[in-house]
Amino acid sequence: xxxxxxxxxxxxxxxxxxxxxxxxxxxxxxxxxxxxxxxxxxxxxxxxxxxxxxxxxxxxxxxxxxxxxxxxxxxxxxxxxxxxxxxxxxxxxxxxxxxxxxxxxxxxxxxxxxx
Numbered sequence: 001x002x003x004x005x006x007x008x009x010x011x012x013x014x015x016x017x018x019x020x021x022x023x024x025x026x027x028x029x030x031x032x033x034x035x036x037x038x039x040x041x042x043x044x045x046x047x048x049x050x051x052x053x054x055x056x057x058x059x060x061x062x063x064x065x066x067x068x069x070x071x072x073x074x075x076x077x078x079x080x081x082x083x084x085x086x087x088x089x090x091x092x093x094x095x096x097x098x099x100x101x102x103x104x105x106x107x108x109x110x111x112x113x114x115x
Contacts, residue, residue: 028089032082039075046071 009016046068052058053065 028086030082030085030089032078032085036075036078036082039071039078042071043075 049058049060049064049068050072053060
């Protein structure tokens with residue numbers, strides 16, 4: 001029996017995986033990413049407002065300054081929340097011996113010693 005020789009795939013040639021990746025096997029994306037991306041579009045303007053107020057050159061109102069600070073703080077918060085949501089979706093599912101229902105295993109932190 002001769003070993004099979006794999007042909008090198010070349011760009012523009014026939015795909016070695018014609019069916020592609022199965023749906024739902026990609027990286028999970030949080031629903032929080034959409035509002036986060038919208039906020040990220042206006043961050044440069046917010047930074048500009050804050051820098052102008054700090055240097056004393058800008059004529060921005062207190063409301064504009066406060067809103068700029070809020071946007072930047074919200075980006076940080078939404079980024080953390082979206083990342084945590086995506087990580088929680090990656091956890092494996094196992095079958096419980098008690099009721100044979102699938103339950104999600106979530107990592108948790110504890111200071112107890114497990115024996």
